[in-house]
Amino acid sequence: MIRAAFLIAASVYVVAAGAAERVVALAPHLAELSCAAGGCNKLVGVVNFTDFPPQAEKLPHVGDAFAVNTEALIGLRPDLVLAWDGGTPPETSERLTSLGLRVEAIKIRTLADVAVALERIGQLLGTADAGKAAAEAYRKRLAALAARYRGAKPLRVMYQIEANPAFTINQQSPISEVITLCGGVNVFAGLSQLAAPVTKESVLAANPDVVIYGEQDMGAEIRHYWAAFPQSKAQKHHNLYPVNASLLGRYSQRMLDGAEQVCAALQTARGKP
Secondary structure (H helix, E strand, O other): OOOHHHHHHHHHHEEEEEOOOEEEEHHHHHHHHHHHOOOOHHHHEEEOOOOOOHHHHHHEEEEEEOOOHHHHHHHOOOEEEEEEEOOOHHHHHHHHHHOOOEEEEEOOHHHHHHHHHHHHHHHHHOOOHHHHHHHHHHHHHOOOHEEEHHHOEEEEEEEOOEOOOEEEEEOOOOOOOOOOOEEEEEEOOOOOEEEEEEOOOHHHHHHHOOEEEEOOOEEEEEEEHHHHHOOHHHHHHHOOEEOOHHHHOOOOOHHHHHHHHHHHHHHHHHHHO
């Protein structure tokens, strides 16, 4: 009975072709991209932890990025659901599609992919000009950052997420790409997993010049972790720098705001004797 009701609702409200008018974004960064592409007024639903821009945060929530409340979503009568390729569980997308909903997966793996996503979302929402303009502005800003730090003194960098054990990221993470953009070298680029724990022995062996960590990610614990290693380069030279993890951890245009924080931290470290 419930399934039948879902199918009826979906068949009434889905518009298979043309610009979407009622959109649900299944990840915080997809809501941000929708707004940046000129479609904020078309969003009718988001997921937990969506907090930017403010008008998106106030919209009805349909669960989180990994567990969607299907009934709540259907109740919003969307004609387009934006899924996170690599985050939204495949079974969730398949279920929504089986209920007659139009689901479009947005794939972002690199900094450059953000611009492509802006253009794609603009096309889907009927705001192609705004999406294209946002993508162009993003590409110019990314190119300017790359030019500014090209040739900068290389620094060995660890991006730390937690303490005891320490977690970090490999070269497949966009955060690692940000480190490279800023003239740094990710000391754990070769890890087999995107994010993984590393032992104290491996951290001390890597002995990074700089440690970058999210100010929201156990900052006090991470500083305590390094205080135990006074002779390490990062601790000895006071090169532990907090950044806004929500900027770096979301695949939106605001990743470049986070990148500027990382670049500024590395420049500060370069200026020390």
